[in-house]
Structure formats: structure tokens, C-alpha cells
Amino acid sequence: MTFALTISPSDLLLLLPEILLTFWLCLILIIDFSFPRLRNEQLAYFSIAGLVATLGCLVWFDVADITGALFGNMFVLDGMALFFKIFIVGSTILVVLASIDFIHRFKFFRGEFYFLVVMSALGMMFMASANDLLSVFVALEFSTLGLYVLVSYLRDDMASNEAGVKFFILGIFAAALLAYGISLVYGETGKLVFSDMTSAQATPGLAIGFLLIFAALGFKIGAVPFHSWIPDTYHGSPTPVTAFLSIAPKGAAFAILLRMFFVSLATFKPVWILLLVATSVLSMTYGNIVAIAQKNMKRLLAYSGIAQIGNVLIGLATGTKMGSDAMLFYLLTYLFANLGAFAVVIAVSEAIGSDEIDDYSGLGRRSPFLAFSMLIFLLSLAGVPPLAGFIGKLYIFVAAVKEGLYLLITVGLINVVISMYYYLIVVKKMYVTEPHDRSPLKVSGSMKAVVYVCLAGTLAIGIYPQPVTDWVVSAVMMFSHLADPTASLPVPPAVVPFGG
Amino acid sequence: MTDYTLLYILFAPFVGAIALIFVSNRQAMLVRGIAAGSAFVSLIASLYLFYAYDHVKGGFQFIQKFEWSRQLGISLHLGVDGIGTPLVLASGILLFAGIFVSWHIKDRTKEFYIWLLILAAATIGVFMSLDLFFLFFFYEMSVIPMYLLLGMWGSHTKKYNEMTDPEGLKQRDSVGFIFNFGANSKEYAAMKLVLFLSAFAVAALMGILLIYKFAGLNTFDILVLREQAKLMNIPVLGTTLDKIIWILIFFGFASIAPLWPLHSWSPVGHAAAPAATSMLHAGVLMKLGHFSIIRVAFEILPETTRELMPIAAVLCMFSIVYGGFVAFFAKDTKYVIGYSSSSHMGYVFLGMAALDYISLTGAVMYMFAHAMATGMLFAMAGWVYDQTHTRDIPSLGGLSNRMPFISGCFVIACMASIGVPGTVNFIAEVMIIVGSWNKYPLQVIVAVVGIVLTLAYLFKMMRGLFYGPMDQKYSHAHDAVAVTDRLPLLIMITVSVGFFFFPMHLYNVVRSGVDPLIAKIIRVVPISSLEPDTSDVKREATSQSPRPETLLLTNTASPTRGFE
Structure with missing residues (x-):
């Protein structure tokens, strides 16, 4: 070349x-x-x-x-x-x-x-x-x-x-998988650019190659x-x-x-959909169930992150334009909620020097601002209206229901309830449990700025998502040929006035 | 589209909550003032709404529609019909009363009012949503404030820490055991409430998503879906799709109602909650269940409703009897009222299940009436608890000497709850019983037994609290004297008694919402046998209803109102 x-x-x-x-x-x-x-x-x-x-x-x-x-x-x-x-x-x-x-x-x-x-x-x-x-x-x-x-x-x-x-050892391992996968794919197709591979023939080598690439990227996203x-x-x-x-x-x-599955492998959708469904179900369920047992805030957010990625994978599994819209939207809501939660973790650990959930006791009294922000971020991650996370989850589920991925939706909905439990345990610690030490916490200006930005994002997207939806929809216009059949109805039909 | 009444009702509490964020907790009077002010705006607007609702025209009025998400087909579509209007009014009254009932909360006053206002606003939002998405949005939004209100300002049941089973282990039920909460602690109650309601809410959401997909209209709008959704006769998993959707929707929303096997979160939650929260919770939050079933299942799946509603007729008997018996043997004031509420919700289900004009009108009126009655009871249980710091009925007694006003009101509240003539509950109960008699005589007999049970446990509680000898340690307890303490009770009593003497407007309003709904449900016949004027079902419907003709006229009379 x-x-x-x-x-x-x-x-x-x-x-x-x-x-x-x-x-x-x-x-x-x-x-x-x-x-x-x-x-x-x-x-x-x-x-x-x-x-x-x-x-x-x-x-x-x-x-x-x-x-x-x-x-x-x-x-x-x-x-x-x-x-x-x-x-x-x-x-x-x-x-x-x-x-x-x-x-x-x-x-x-x-x-x-x-x-x-x-x-x-x-x-x-x-x-x-x-x-x-x-x-x-x-x-x-x-x-x-x-x-x-x-x-x-x-x-x-x-x-x-x-x-x-x-991280290094597993990262290097993932890099090796990626390199091996790339070499297999190149050997089978003779091409490297995603958009040139659309007409590739299904061969075992190609399948293994892409599976290895998926594994390497799965390592990156933590599925x-x-x-x-x-x-x-x-x-x-x-x-x-x-x-x-x-x-x-x-x-x-x-x-x-997205480029790999929606562009190169668009024709193999019936095959990779199974892979993605399995990964998604495992990520959501494993992440949420293990998160219940966590005692450390960072670990809790780690496992909750695994579960959140499972939700994003639902969008990928739909293989439609709407699914990709929903993924982008969801990632944006996840950005604000998750970064906000970590910002609060940083602020709290600066003040009390600990990340243990037990030490969040009485945060609602010691720093109402941090506790309230954490509450909003966790509820957004759990998917409670009127916060961004709720709209994100709903967007993903709507995209999935249009493709008939009922298993994924059912598992996803059950996981919403499971996740509610461990997020609320933190809320309980912050608000219900009385603090050991009542001294107020000091929060620096830069931390406040981060938390405010994340709060604004979480609330604004939750209350009026239209601008963001427009943005993500136009961002992935390239996938509009993957539109699902019902998407051809952009405007709801005229309303028949009230009465029977 | 100049009538923004619904927006005032819905957003006044939200605006109040946002304003409260910027007020310091030290200015307690300002905090209370803002809360009361925003609730007052909402109350006045809902009174106007109730007054101005045109029952001759019927249908959905005061419609507001704002596009919210084009891609998902969601719009903030608000509007009330004859069923939503009284419930919005009930929420407005209970919120306003609740602000005054919690006047003496000292700990984190501001936060308390913020969550209370959000809770009430979310509840009101459900009653006026004409969009499935927003119905669910507000429904789910009402759950989390409950968690915080219970957790932060709730109270444990008496001696919850010492409760042990015969083997000396800490007593817990299965859920408490798994999650390692002490039995009857407020944390446990709050967590159980949220998990229970969320679990069933996602079932309802699944139903909503299935409606969205199979209607294929790319919209969540209830008005569009009920006209155009074709969900019947799609075979799936050995049954039909509409049945699956109906079951998901029905049981999803019946959990908050609470229907008998799904009720266990409710008395625990009532007992742990602070007084104002219990009032809103039992008064209006539980009605979200019935209302959502009516709005979603009755409107969109009328044929399936006719087919499957007997499920509710069976389960409501267990609700009535079980709740009544537990309330009779309970020793905690709030448990008595909590179980009595879940027993009384069985009447509403009976009225709904009979699918009759009179009985459904009775059911909706009963929701309104029960909101007032149970609101009073919880407010006074809260007052007694504040004064004596106990809710244990056997250890109380003779309080009528110390608090004559409260005990007087309590008698009235008990009368209302039982349904004695003189309160609007009587009218509603009679309508449910009369309307359901043709279809479900057995259930009606059970309901009457339930009334006797209500009489028994409420009188038992009244005697236990206010009459008989008084323990000297309660001699410091005092009556509600201040205007702010008496006002909420007086409002609720006035409403409850007033609508007994002047029920016609309430009846007409409710009836205008019920008529088209029932007409649609009992008239719908399978398409194969659809022949106008010869159908037996139709004749039966017309003979039962005194006013279907006017109804038809009103439906065609005003096709333009409320739509751009």
C-alpha cells in the first residue's frame, strides 16, 4: 500500500x-x-x-x-x-x-x-x-x-x-490480541480501512480476527x-x-x-448480535450484583461502571441508527454523572482522607452541597427521572425494543432495580446515618466548578434533552442507512380530539 | 391555549422547591412561608381547575402540549379529564395541609419541604399526564423523595431493635434478612418501599415499551395510542400480546395501589414516614396506581380490560379482608391506619373491576374521599406521636382531656373513614356497592363486612387513644391550638363534609370522565361481529347508562379544543 x-x-x-x-x-x-x-x-x-x-x-x-x-x-x-x-x-x-x-x-x-x-x-x-x-x-x-x-x-x-x-500486563496482553486480530483480518481481506471491508467473505480467520479485536476493545471499555x-x-x-x-x-x-460493527461488519449483524447480547447481559448483571458487596466508593463506582457499559452495549447490539444515537446520548449522560461522582469522591477524600463508604456517614450534615451532588449523580447513574441517566436508559431501551431485543431490555430493567439498591445504600449513609464527626468539610473552588458543571449537565439533559438528542442524531448521520423500519414515521400522526 | 392552570398547579411546587435551595435553614419561618406559599398557589389553581372544568363538554380539558423529544415521539402533553381533576384537587389540598402538619419539624426543615414539594408535584404530574412517557417519568420521580423523607425524618416502629423471634434472633422478614436491615427500622421501610415500587414500575415500563413498539406510531401520546394503536390479536408465547401488556401494566401499577399480594411495602412505609409524608403517601400516592391503570390499561386496551379485570375483582376481596383484620389486631396507630388504607383501596379496585358507570364513578369519588379521610387520620396520628412520642395504642389512653380539639376531629375522621352519612365517603361507598352488586354480589358482601371491620378497628383505636384512663406521663401533652395546627384538619374536614352536602359538581365531573371510558370498554365488540345497533352489548350499555346520548353529542361537539 x-x-x-x-x-x-x-x-x-x-x-x-x-x-x-x-x-x-x-x-x-x-x-x-x-x-x-x-x-x-x-x-x-x-x-x-x-x-x-x-x-x-x-x-x-x-x-x-x-x-x-x-x-x-x-x-x-x-x-x-x-x-x-x-x-x-x-x-x-x-x-x-x-x-x-x-x-x-x-x-x-x-x-x-x-x-x-x-x-x-x-x-x-x-x-x-x-x-x-x-x-x-x-x-x-x-x-x-x-x-x-x-x-x-x-x-x-x-x-x-x-x-x-x-493494568500494564493486561493492557499489553490486550495489545497483543489486537495486533494478532488485525493481522488475521488483513490476511483474510487484504484490507485495513473499515469502509473497504464491507464486502468481506465470512471465513473462520476473519471471525477469529474480529473476535480478537473485539476482545482488545472490550478490555478498553471494561465489559x-x-x-x-x-x-x-x-x-x-x-x-x-x-x-x-x-x-x-x-x-x-x-x-x-461503532465503526467496526456498523460499517465493516454491517452484513454480519445476525452473528455479532449474539456476541454483543451475551457481553451486555454479563456486564450488566455481573457489575450490578458484585457492586452490592462493595465497601469502597471507588470500587463501587468501578463495578457500577461495568454495569453501565453493559447498558451502552445494548445500543451497540441493536445495530441501528437509533441504537447508535442512544449510545452516544447515554455516554454523554454517563460522562456527567460518573465524572461528577468521582469529583465528589476526590473532594471527600481530600477532606477526610478516605474513600470507604462507611466514612460517608452523615455527609448530608457535614457538607450538604457534596451530599446533594452525590445524590444527584448516583440517582442519574441509577436512572431516576428527571435526571439525564433516566433519559439515557429510556433512549437505549426504546432503540432496543424497536429491534425486538426483549431479553436485553428485561435484563436491563431488572438491573435498574438491583442498581437502585446499592446506590441507595450510599444515599442512606450520607443522609440517614449520623456522622461520627460533625465538622463541616471544606471544598475548594476548582472542585466546586467541576461538580457544578456536572450537576448542570445532569439536570439540563434530564429536563430538556432535545438539543443533545439533535446533536447525537446529526453526529451519527453516517449510519442513517441502518434505520429501523419504524423510523420512517418522523411525525406522529394527527391527534383525534378527545372523547370516545 | 392561554389557560396555563395546569402549569401553575404542576410547577408552583417545583418553583418553591428551587427557591428553597437558596434559603438558609436558619430562617425557619421564611422556609415554611415559601413552602406554604407555593403550595397555596397550587391549591388555588387546582380549586379553579375543579371549578372551571366543564363537565358538560367532558373529555380532556386545559390541554397543554410542548414537544419534548422529536426522536422518541415524546411531548409534555398535559390535560385533565373528569378522573384526573378531583385527584389533582386532592393532591393540592393534601400538600397544603401537609405543609402545616409538618410545621414543627426542626431538623433540616428546608430539605424536608424541598422533598415534600417535589413528591407532591410529581404526584400531581401523573394525574395530568397525557403522555405515557411523562406518566412514567412523574411516577418514578415520586418514589425517590419517599426514600429520603422516610429515611431522614421518619421514625422507627416501637422497640424495633428489641424485636426478636422465639429463638432469640433479631426479627426480620425475608427481604430484611437478605439485606441485613433491622426489622421495622425506618431505613428498612424506606429501602423496601423503593425497591418494591421500582421493581414493579419497571414491569409497567416494559408494558409501556411494548405498547410503543407494537403500536408502531413512534409516539407515547395516550390520545393517539388509544385511537390508533392496534394491539389486539397478536399471538405471542401461547397467549396474545395485549394480555401480556395488560398484565404488566396492571400489576406494575397495582403495586403502589396496593393490591393485596403486593401490599407489604405499604403499611411499613406508612408507619415509618413522618406525618405529612404519610398523608400524601396514603392520600394521593397510592391512587397513582388506580389512576395509572385507568389511564393506561382502560384507555388503550379496553377490550383486554373487559376480559381480564375479574382478576382485580378476586384480589380486591383479599385486600379488603386481610387489611381489615391486620388493622384490627395492630397495636401501632400508624399500622392501623396504614392497613386500613390498603384495605380501603380494595373498594376502589372493586369499583373499577365492575366496569359499571356507577361503580367506577364511585371508585373515583372514593379515591378523593379517602384522600381526605386518611389524610386527617395520619395528621392526627402524627400529632399524637409528636406529643407523646409513642404510637403504641395500649400504652395510650384518655388523651381527650388533654386534646379535645384533636379528639373531636379524630371522631369525624373515623366517621369519614368508615363512610358514615355526613361525609363524602358515604356517597362514594354506596355508589361502589350499588354499582357492583349486579356483577359481583359476593365481593359486595365482603365489602360490607369490610365496612364493619373498619368500624371495629377505628373505634378500637379511638377508644385506645382518647378515652379511658390516662397515663400521668402524658399530662404534658397539649392540644392543637395555633391556627397553623388547626388549619389543615379544618380544611380536610370541610372538604369531606362539604362534598357530602354538595356532591353534584364532583359527581358530574367524575361522571364526565367515566362515561366515555366505560362506554368504550363495555361496548367494544370483536371486529368480526361489529354490526351497528344490533349488538346486545351495545343495547345493554345504553340501557345501563342514563346519559350516553349526551355523551355522544359532546364528543362530536368540540373537535378543536386543545390542539394546535
Whole structure:
């Protein structure tokens, strides 16, 4: 394969966000080395400035509808890529903001922390645009490289080191699976670009190849049975990194999964639907049932995250345009609720130095603001109206019911009830149990900002989702040929007035 | 579309709740004032709604429609018919009364009122939703405030920690055992309530999703679905789809009603809840069940309703008798009233099951009447508990010396709950009994036995609380003297007694909602034998109903109202 590398400046425009962020990345490092007296939060705000500029650029692209493909279709910039890039950069901004309080726990290399976070985000942005198995591999490994370091950033903490080792070994294993899968697929089809593989013949080699790729991506999103790294890694990592891990890489991996299943393998839907149904049912059920037994907030959120991913997989399993809309929507609601919950965890652990659920006793009295926010985030994760999570779940279920995936809906609905239990246990601790120590908690301004943003997102999407729905629907217009039969009825028929 | 009454009723409590967030807990009077003010707006608007509802025209009025999600086919479609109107009014009254009943809450006053207002607003939202999605949305939204209200301001049942079984183990029921909660603790009650209601709510949601899919109209709008949804005769799993949907919807919503085998969360929840919450809970929250069944199952699946409603007729007998007997032997005031409520909800199911004009009108009126009666009882049980810090009937007694006003009101409330002439409950009960007699004589006999039981346990409780010798340790207990303490009781008594003497407007309003519904249910015949004017079913329907002709006229008279 040869590339015709005739790139015009207008082509490079498509790469502008990535180029901007790469420059900024170098600037962060240079500034950190050159001004040793610089305080951490100044560097953090400097990183945020770069991320915000990138976000602005992406939003401009989205509004102006600037799309295209580069490098022989290896890199595409379409609505979906833009959605996921905004998703990734947005969550990175919140994570960096939330880490300002946490950073003093690191003894060394505080400046590099921001460098690594932004570098991972850059890798994930490439993942969102990757339209080719090779660029998938490179971008995925590039983003994971930074995460390996970040997970074990608390050098003196054995748990953090353990988390790092576990994540590294399993991550490398997943990378090997991915590489092997790619080689099999390339051997069978002779193609690497997703959109060229649509006419591939069903052969055992191809099936195994894609199964291996799915396993590697399943590792990224933490779906059962590829979830085993999640609890320990989430528990041991510095909490901002946990928050980052729980959102951004999953979004990026779902972008690749969508391209793989909805574009390359669209014709094999009857086969992969079984795979996705099984993964989804296992993830939801396992995640929720094990979460009941958790005593640590981070572990609880880890298992609840596994279950939430099971919900997103329902959307993937539908294989329709509406399913992909619902997935994007759900991921957005999950972003706000989950990041918000982790932000509260960070704030609480800064104040009382513990992540145990028992230590959340009486939080409603000690810090009404944090307790109320946590309540909203947990209820959104559980799917209680009028919060975003409810609309997200309903969107997914509606998409699934249109495809007749009754098993998935039934399991999903039962799991809503199970999840209600363990989220409410935390609520009970916060509000009903009396505190051991009544001193009020102090919350820093940056933490408050993160929590406010997440609260606003959770409530606004829940109360009026139309703008967000419009956005996700237009973002995945590329799948409109997968529309389900009933979608041809855009407007409800005229209402017959009241009376029998 | 200039009439925004429904929006005022629905959003005044929400606005109040949001305003309360910005008030400090130290300004207790301001907190109460804001809560009472927003409840007052809602109450006045719902009074206007009740007054202005045009029962001659019937149908859904005060309609508001805002598109909410194009992709999912959801719109915020609000409107009330003759069934929703009195229930909205009942919610408005109970919310306003509840604000005053909880006037003396000292701990986290602001938060209490926020959750109470959200609870009431969500309940009101269900009564005016014409969109399946929003019906479920508000329904589910009413559950979580209950959890917090019970958990934070509730009370444990007496000596819950010491309750042991014969082997000396802590006594728990099966759910409590699995989840390791002490029996009868308020945490346990709250968790049981939420899990129970959520579990059945998702069953109802499954039913709603199936309606959405098989109607194929890409809308959740009840008015569209009831006209155009073709859900009949789709074979699935050895039965038909409409039956499965109906069962899901019926039992999903009957759990909150609470119908007999699904009732166990309810008395525990009532007992643990603070007074105002119990009032709203027993007064209007439980009616969400009946109302949602009427709104969803009766409207969208009329034929299936006719076929399967005997299920309710069977189960309601157990509700009535079981609830009555447990209430008779219970020793805790709130348990007595809680079980009495779940027993009385059996009457509503009986009235619904008979599918008769009179009985269903009676059932809806009974919902309204029961809301007032049980609201009074819970308010006074709460007052007695606040004064004596016990709900144990045997240890109380003779309180009428200390609290003459309360004991006087309590007598009236008991009368209302029993259905003595002089209260609107009497009219409603008689209508249920008369209307169901043709179809379900056995159930009517059971219902009458239930009335006797009600008499027995309420008089027993009244005697236990207010008459007989008084323990000296209660000599500090005092009566409701302040206006704020007396106002809620007086309001509810006035409503309860007033509608006995002037029931016609209430009757007409309810009847205008019931008529088209029952006409639709009992007239519908299988399409194969559909021949106008010769159908026996139809003749029977016309002979039973005094006013179907006017009904037909009104249906065609005003095709434009309420739609853009």
C-alpha cells in the first residue's frame, strides 16, 4: 500500500485540533522545565487553556460542518469523530480541573502529570478518528502508554503500584490480541480501512480476527469477561486518573467499535448480535450484583461502571441508527454523572482522607452541597427521572425494543432495580446515618466548578434533552442507512380530539 | 391555549422547591412561608381547575402540549379529564395541609419541604399526564423523595431493635434478612418501599415499551395510542400480546395501589414516614396506581380490560379482608391506619373491576374521599406521636382531656373513614356497592363486612387513644391550638363534609370522565361481529347508562379544543 502524501494546507486544517494540542503538549513540558517555581495549579490552568482552545476548535468544526478524510482514509473527521473528540476533550478538562486538589499527593513529577493526561487525550482523539486498523492500533497504544504511567503515579502507595502492574500486563496482553486480530483480518481481506471491508467473505480467520479485536476493545471499555483489571486498577489509581479512565478511553473505544460493527461488519449483524447480547447481559448483571458487596466508593463506582457499559452495549447490539444515537446520548449522560461522582469522591477524600463508604456517614450534615451532588449523580447513574441517566436508559431501551431485543431490555430493567439498591445504600449513609464527626468539610473552588458543571449537565439533559438528542442524531448521520423500519414515521400522526 | 392552570398547579411546587435551595435553614419561618406559599398557589389553581372544568363538554380539558423529544415521539402533553381533576384537587389540598402538619419539624426543615414539594408535584404530574412517557417519568420521580423523607425524618416502629423471634434472633422478614436491615427500622421501610415500587414500575415500563413498539406510531401520546394503536390479536408465547401488556401494566401499577399480594411495602412505609409524608403517601400516592391503570390499561386496551379485570375483582376481596383484620389486631396507630388504607383501596379496585358507570364513578369519588379521610387520620396520628412520642395504642389512653380539639376531629375522621352519612365517603361507598352488586354480589358482601371491620378497628383505636384512663406521663401533652395546627384538619374536614352536602359538581365531573371510558370498554365488540345497533352489548350499555346520548353529542361537539 502506498500513500500519496500530497497534503494541502486545507487538508491540514482537519488536523488542526490535534496539531494545536500537540504544540500545547510540548509547551506544557517546556514550561514545566523552564519555570521550576511555577505552581501546580498555574500549570493546570495552562493545560486547561490549551484544552479549551482545542474544544473551541472542535465545536467550530462541528457547527461549521467541516468534515473530511486524510491519509488514504486512515484518518477521518466526520460527525461521530467530532462528537467523540468533544467528549474526550471535555472530560479531560474536567479531570484536569478535578486533579488540582489531588496533585499535592504526588511527591515527584507533578508537572508531567498534566503532560501525560493531555497526551493520553491526544491519543484518544486519534482513536476517535481512526478509520483503519493500523491507525487504531497506533492510536490506542499511544493513548494507553500515558495511562500506564498515570495509574501508578502514587509511587509510595502499594495499591497504586499493583494497579499499574495489573493494568500494564493486561493492557499489553490486550495489545497483543489486537495486533494478532488485525493481522488475521488483513490476511483474510487484504484490507485495513473499515469502509473497504464491507464486502468481506465470512471465513473462520476473519471471525477469529474480529473476535480478537473485539476482545482488545472490550478490555478498553471494561465489559465482562474482559473486566478483570477494572476494580483493582480503579481502586489503586489516583482518583482523578480513575475518573479519567472511567470515561475518556471508553468513549474512544466505542467510536472504534461503532465503526467496526456498523460499517465493516454491517452484513454480519445476525452473528455479532449474539456476541454483543451475551457481553451486555454479563456486564450488566455481573457489575450490578458484585457492586452490592462493595465497601469502597471507588470500587463501587468501578463495578457500577461495568454495569453501565453493559447498558451502552445494548445500543451497540441493536445495530441501528437509533441504537447508535442512544449510545452516544447515554455516554454523554454517563460522562456527567460518573465524572461528577468521582469529583465528589476526590473532594471527600481530600477532606477526610478516605474513600470507604462507611466514612460517608452523615455527609448530608457535614457538607450538604457534596451530599446533594452525590445524590444527584448516583440517582442519574441509577436512572431516576428527571435526571439525564433516566433519559439515557429510556433512549437505549426504546432503540432496543424497536429491534425486538426483549431479553436485553428485561435484563436491563431488572438491573435498574438491583442498581437502585446499592446506590441507595450510599444515599442512606450520607443522609440517614449520623456522622461520627460533625465538622463541616471544606471544598475548594476548582472542585466546586467541576461538580457544578456536572450537576448542570445532569439536570439540563434530564429536563430538556432535545438539543443533545439533535446533536447525537446529526453526529451519527453516517449510519442513517441502518434505520429501523419504524423510523420512517418522523411525525406522529394527527391527534383525534378527545372523547370516545 | 392561554389557560396555563395546569402549569401553575404542576410547577408552583417545583418553583418553591428551587427557591428553597437558596434559603438558609436558619430562617425557619421564611422556609415554611415559601413552602406554604407555593403550595397555596397550587391549591388555588387546582380549586379553579375543579371549578372551571366543564363537565358538560367532558373529555380532556386545559390541554397543554410542548414537544419534548422529536426522536422518541415524546411531548409534555398535559390535560385533565373528569378522573384526573378531583385527584389533582386532592393532591393540592393534601400538600397544603401537609405543609402545616409538618410545621414543627426542626431538623433540616428546608430539605424536608424541598422533598415534600417535589413528591407532591410529581404526584400531581401523573394525574395530568397525557403522555405515557411523562406518566412514567412523574411516577418514578415520586418514589425517590419517599426514600429520603422516610429515611431522614421518619421514625422507627416501637422497640424495633428489641424485636426478636422465639429463638432469640433479631426479627426480620425475608427481604430484611437478605439485606441485613433491622426489622421495622425506618431505613428498612424506606429501602423496601423503593425497591418494591421500582421493581414493579419497571414491569409497567416494559408494558409501556411494548405498547410503543407494537403500536408502531413512534409516539407515547395516550390520545393517539388509544385511537390508533392496534394491539389486539397478536399471538405471542401461547397467549396474545395485549394480555401480556395488560398484565404488566396492571400489576406494575397495582403495586403502589396496593393490591393485596403486593401490599407489604405499604403499611411499613406508612408507619415509618413522618406525618405529612404519610398523608400524601396514603392520600394521593397510592391512587397513582388506580389512576395509572385507568389511564393506561382502560384507555388503550379496553377490550383486554373487559376480559381480564375479574382478576382485580378476586384480589380486591383479599385486600379488603386481610387489611381489615391486620388493622384490627395492630397495636401501632400508624399500622392501623396504614392497613386500613390498603384495605380501603380494595373498594376502589372493586369499583373499577365492575366496569359499571356507577361503580367506577364511585371508585373515583372514593379515591378523593379517602384522600381526605386518611389524610386527617395520619395528621392526627402524627400529632399524637409528636406529643407523646409513642404510637403504641395500649400504652395510650384518655388523651381527650388533654386534646379535645384533636379528639373531636379524630371522631369525624373515623366517621369519614368508615363512610358514615355526613361525609363524602358515604356517597362514594354506596355508589361502589350499588354499582357492583349486579356483577359481583359476593365481593359486595365482603365489602360490607369490610365496612364493619373498619368500624371495629377505628373505634378500637379511638377508644385506645382518647378515652379511658390516662397515663400521668402524658399530662404534658397539649392540644392543637395555633391556627397553623388547626388549619389543615379544618380544611380536610370541610372538604369531606362539604362534598357530602354538595356532591353534584364532583359527581358530574367524575361522571364526565367515566362515561366515555366505560362506554368504550363495555361496548367494544370483536371486529368480526361489529354490526351497528344490533349488538346486545351495545343495547345493554345504553340501557345501563342514563346519559350516553349526551355523551355522544359532546364528543362530536368540540373537535378543536386543545390542539394546535
